[in-house]
Amino acid sequence: MTAPHAAPLAGQSVAITGGTSGIGLATAEGLARAGAAHLVLVGRDAGRGAAAIARIAAAGPGTAVRFVQGDVARADTAARMAAAIADGPGRLDSVVTCAGGGHAPRLFHDLPDGAAEDILGQWLLGTVHTLRSAMPFLHAAGGGAIVTVASDAAKVPTPGEAVIGAAMAGIVMLTRTIAIEQARAGIRANCLTPSLVDGTLTYQHVMSDPFAARLFSKARDRARLGLATPEDQAAMVLFLLGPESRRMTGQTISINGGISAG
Numbered sequence: 001m002t003a004p005h006a007a008p009l010a011g012q013s014v015a016i017t018g019g020t021s022g023i024g025l026a027t028a029e030g031l032a033r034a035g036a037a038h039l040v041l042v043g044r045d046a047g048r049g050a051a052a053i054a055r056i057a058a059a060g061p062g063t064a065v066r067f068v069q070g071d072v073a074r075a076d077t078a079a080r081m082a083a084a085i086a087d088g089p090g091r092l093d094s095v096v097t098c099a100g101g102g103h104a105p106r107l108f109h110d111l112p113d114g115a116a117e118d119i120l121g122q123w124l125l126g127t128v129h130t131l132r133s134a135m136p137f138l139h140a141a142g143g144g145a146i147v148t149v150a151s152d153a154a155k156v157p158t159p160g161e162a163v164i165g166a167a168m169a170g171i172v173m174l175t176r177t178i179a180i181e182q183a184r185a186g187i188r189a190n191c192l193t194p195s196l197v198d199g200t201l202t203y204q205h206v207m208s209d210p211f212a213a214r215l216f217s218k219a220r221d222r223a224r225l226g227l228a229t230p231e232d233q234a235a236m237v238l239f240l241l242g243p244e245s246r247r248m249t250g251q252t253i254s255i256n257g258g259i260s261a262g
Contacts, residue, residue: 008242010035013089015081017072017130018098020048022200023149023192026234027096028052032060034238038089042068042081042099042130064088072099072126073118078133085137092137094145094241097127097171100202104209105160116163123150123167127174135182143186145241148175149233152195154252156260160215168193172252179250188249190240195256197228225257 014031018024019041028039039056043049049067056065066084070077085092101122106115127148138144153161154168172191179189196206232255239245254260 011037012093013038013091014094015040016096017042018100020052023230023233024098025052026230027237028056029059030234030238032056032063036063038064040066040084044071072130073121075129078129082133091141095134096147097130098149099126107160108162119163120167124170127171138187139185146189147237147240148191150191150193152193152254152260154193176250190251193252193254194228194233199229228255228257
């Protein structure tokens with residue numbers, strides 16, 4: 001993918017959770033092509049982390065990359081991300097939260113014990129921890145951009161996604177409220193709410209589960225423009241990080257091939 005905002009994003013320092021696959025990795029590669037100076041990636045799998053670093057090096061040899069292994073649901077992972085920012089670039093221009101999870105949709109009454117805590121922790125609390133750790137750096141830089149990734153479950157009630165939808169709606173409201181609170185500090189915050197995204201681990205998890213596959217195959221058929229890809233989402237992330245979106249904050253954007261009109 002050729003980044004359309006190479007000059008505006010050159011030299012930036014960006015932290016990305018879920019940066020070793022899917023939307024996060026596509027965003028990291030786009031930023032490297034655009035000349036970003038430093039990237040801090042957070043992910044759970046060391047093997048995927050090493051592979052991501054290699055791909056980013058190919059996309060932008062001048063981009064320095066640090067990898068933090070950990071689960072964003074744990075506050076100590078966000079603390080180690082902050083330490084990597086402080087010890088590496090020393091500053092932060094933007095933060096992107098893309099960390100996903102392997103939670104297949106389940107009807108509410110079929111949720112196993114502990115599933116709700118895991119879902120809310122991985123998505124909602126993971127975003128909270130990440131943004132709290134990033135905020136002092138954005139303030140020190142005199143402003144910056146936040147992009148969170150939730151899903152259309154935040155907007156459209158979907159069978160099997162009662163708790164997932166609650167987590168995603170929480171991310172949306174968290175982002176919109178931060179946008180209002182931090183506007184005077186020059187910090188913008190926007191949220192992407194994709195539906196099915198082809199070529200991601202989440203898509204694989206969903207479509208390999210019999211119940212979820214029956215449910216979401218119908219959604220896939222409604223994508224008259226084709227299923228969105230990680231690169232589609234990453235192009236919007238890069239736009240939201242750049243100066244052309246300098247008047248945009250508190251917005252929720254869906255790129256889903258037409259699955260929903262919201």
